[in-house]
Amino acid sequence: RKEVEQDPGPFNVPEGATVAFNCTYSNSASQSFFWYRQDCRKEPKLLMSVYSSGNEDGRFTAQLNRASQYISLLIRDSKLSDSATYLCVVWDSGAGSYQLTFGKGTKLSVIP
């Protein structure tokens, strides 16, 4: 069974703090990786894709470690508006494999 594991949190951090989430995946053949953000009672929305070389988008940095099969998301200078649940998503290639596997999410609360 292909699994994606995340620390459910909640992570309660003050404004301006740096926070990091990790996610592990079980299938070493996984090909594509994403971080999604889900606000309460809303649909998940793509935050960023995760590339092998790592990538940065403003205050957000994503890293991929294939050897250890984990993905990380770093948020710098946290804002109140960053409060949400962050979902790790993995896509596995292979014949007939069209599934995206979602972690259960890590809840972040940024406190004034």
Place this chain on the structure above:
Amino acid sequence: SQTIHQWPATLVQPVGSPLSLECTVEGTSNPNLYWYRQAAGRGLQLLFYSVGIGQISSEVPQNLSASRPQDRQFILSSKKLLLSDSGFYLCAWRLDITEAFFGQGTRLTVV
């Protein structure tokens, strides 16, 4: 640009009643289509996915079914709802190895 429409946004149905949720995608062709369910405080559970018209793969045995009568239309149905069918239902589409895009979801409460 591509858009995905899902309706209704909220639904309250009695136990034993039928269900039909519809999802349509605009601005793309031959997308992979997905139905997910998210129970309160839980992760996303894949229910069905489709890679083409009339092609449905079921991931979880249950009293739900899905159909894809047109390329960009995906329907989730049930003949008789159970209390355990309550949840947040999300339709999504994607192309090949790209990210998935979600509709706004339907919050179903079975009473």
